[in-house]
Amino acid sequence: MNPNPAQNPAIGHNQQPKMTARGVNVFYGQKQAIKNVSIDVSSDHVTAFIGPSGCGKSTFLRCLNRMNDTVDSARVEGDIALDGQDIYAPQMDVVQLRARVGMVFQKPNPFPKSIYENVAYGPRLHGLARSKAEMDAIVESALRRAGLWDEVKDRLSESGTAMSGGQQQRLCIARAIAVDPEVILMDEPCSALDPIATARIEELIDELRGRYAIVIVTHNMQQAARVSQKTAFFHLGSLVEYDDTSTIFTNPRETRTKDYITGRYG
Amino acid sequence: MRLLIALLLVLGLAGLAFLAGRARGERMAVAAAGGNSRLGTIHSRPVHHGAYVALLALAPALIVLAGWSLIGDRFVEGQLIGTLAPAEQPASRNDRQALMNEVRGLVSGDLPTAFNPLAARLAPAYAAASANADLLAGALAVALLCAGGLWGYSRLRPDFRARNRVERLVRAVLLLTSVVAILTTFGIVLSLIFESIRFFRLVSPVEFLTGLQWSPQTALRADQVGASGAFGAVPLFWGTIFIGAIIAMAVAIPLGLLSAIYLTQYADPRLRRWLKPMLELLAGVPTVVYGFFAALTVAPLVRSLAVALGMTDASSDSALAAGLVMGIMIVPFVSSMADDALTAVPSSMRDGSLAMGATMSETVKKVMVPAALPGIVGGVLLAVSRAIGETMIVVMAAGLAANLTANPFSSVTTVTTQIVALLTGDQEFDSAKTLSAFALGLVLFIMTLILNIYALAVVKRYREAYE
Secondary structure (H helix, E strand, O other): OOOOOHHOOOOOOOOOOOOOEEEEEEEOOOOEEEEEEEEEOOOOEEEEEEEOOOOOOHHHHHHHHHHHHOOOOEEEEEEEOOEEEEEOOOOOOOOHHHHEEEEOOOOOOOOEEEEEHHEEEEEEEEOOOOHHHHHHHHHHHHHHHOHHHHOOOOOOOHHHHOOOHHHHHHHHHHHHOOOOOEEEEEOOOOOOOHHHHHHHHHHHHHHHHOEEEEEEOOOOOOHHHHOEEEEEEEOOEEEEEEEEEEHHHHHOOOOHHHHOOOOOOO | OOOHHHHHHHHHHHHHHHHHHHHHHHHHHHHHHOOOOOOOOOOOOOOHHHHHHHHHHHHHHHHHHHHHHHHHHHHHHHHHOOOOOOOOOOHHHHHHHHHHHHHHHHHHHOOOOOOOHHHHHHHHHHHHHHHHHHHHHHHHHHEEEEEEEEHHHOOOOOOOOOHHHHHHHHHHHHHHHHHHHHHHHHHHHHHHHHHHHHHHOOOHHHHHHOOOEEEEEEEOOOOOOOOEEEOOOOHHHHHHHHHHHHHHHHHHHHHHHHHHHHHHHHHHHHHHHHHHHHHHHHHHHHHHHHHHHHHHHHHHHHHHHHHOOOOOOOOOOOOHHOOOOHHHHHHHHHHHHHHHHHHHHOOOHHHHHHHOOOOHHHHHHHHHHHHHHHHHHHHHHHHHHHHOOOOOHHHOOOOOOOOOOOOOOOOOOOOOHHHHHHHHOOOOOHHHHHHHHHHHHHHHHHHHHHHHHHHHHHHHHHHHHHH
């Protein structure tokens, strides 16, 4: 389905990485959840984080837009930069950061508002539309890019929580891309969905590739192989291996990666 | 006293019945096992057989004793009065009660001598008759106990389903206990309705519900002054709503909602652990203490404020003073319901909003509060129903003048205050003045009932949406 960019060295290797992490440690109270992780995320392709449950992949993802700030006991060390700017620097405004680094959650979480208002939520917060017509245009384009427009264009005023799970998740993606972020973080976006809805989301991720830097956490290895071009394998809080997806899945360097890929544990 | 002895005797005998039933169960179990220790050959365990026999013995005996303690005395009384010559018969119900009270006083020794010579004559007869009757009731109870126990005992078989029957009986008892509270409520409502009907025979419901003049003092003599006997309750309803639903809520909604928002969204968990119970402690302050506070501290302050604002005739028992203190009293209700509602909003909503780059206050304003709104509204409605039924604060601070005014510095009165005023002191029980208290109570009951039903429906629908 996807053209494999690993076979095309022009993609992904000639550009400044969108986000860089160096020596990141995360603690929940006394417990260390992430151990010395360094990784680059590029705008050109989809990066997948895989690994067994509790390996820290979601925790690390939530560092990238500082969602761990909402957890009182969490402490993040090390450097994470967006376009070379330290996102944990005191002068970094977390509100602006999150406008630039959007997030889609494990369970679809549309607000109990209309479909229209769900998508318009971010643009309203950040004052992106000066008129009703501009807002309509933003909402329509976000819903179109999320592949939801044709399904919902006649019922934009209905509640976002009344849709099916897959539609809700695409609504959440539309909501995230409505503010035109630079990075989209997806935390197991399909784990609450059935296979058909999952396929739909995966297609969508593929369509969004290149426009946004996309990082997706998944515990489904086939999904990582299908949607991503780069894969990072986490185990017990450490980044074990990070390489082109094709390499990880066909010819991993580390035995731990190979054991996980071949289903020996996890 | 005699009944207490009978009760102890019955309980003791039921204990024996239990032991007998269990012993028989054990013998059957041993016999059925036939020397080996295999289980399952006897349906119920010995303890169930025992409980079955005991319950069969106990139930009829207890019913007899309970019934006797309710009606036995009246029965003896009737017999006793029947022995009197027609000329000596008490003329009215009241006379009869007075006579019997004196008789009982003499028998129990509470009264040293009787005023009524008839009572002195009846006393020994009463003592004898009531002793006989109690003895009879006790004997009947014991007889029924033995009969029930023996019948139950005779039914015990290895395959007898004693356990199922005991369970069924226990379930019936549990059902009975839960029905008691409901039946009591029905009784209260019925008594309210009957007394209200008596009132509405004297005063038309239309006048009561729409009249603007409240002056319940009815004339005892034709030429009495200052006794118009007007029963237009609108000023009372207005006063109740003005204090309980407007002023008190103007205090309680902002304070309660904002404190709930702070406690659920902003406060450090350690701080929350201290603050939340302290806030809820406010709900435990006796309302009479709030009443002192309203009457002695807040009311003078409000009056000085009114005077400073140029209202020289300001009342010292103002609607504002009562409403403010009532609002404070209601804060814990509102905040605890709002707290529950906000906590019930899934944290994924909050995360979703924060991840869009919303600030905490934007998230609270645009996502959390709208999502929790039905629960918050339900809580506020419950608080309103609590406030309009509240009595002590308004009795102490709101005054008695039934004014139809929107000026918070003037004195208004509420339904509950009037009920207290109408029923305090010596009252004849058939005047419209006294009976109007029941009509007021009925209206208040209907109002709070509707509010509660609606509020609970709102809260329930909201819970379903998130579970």
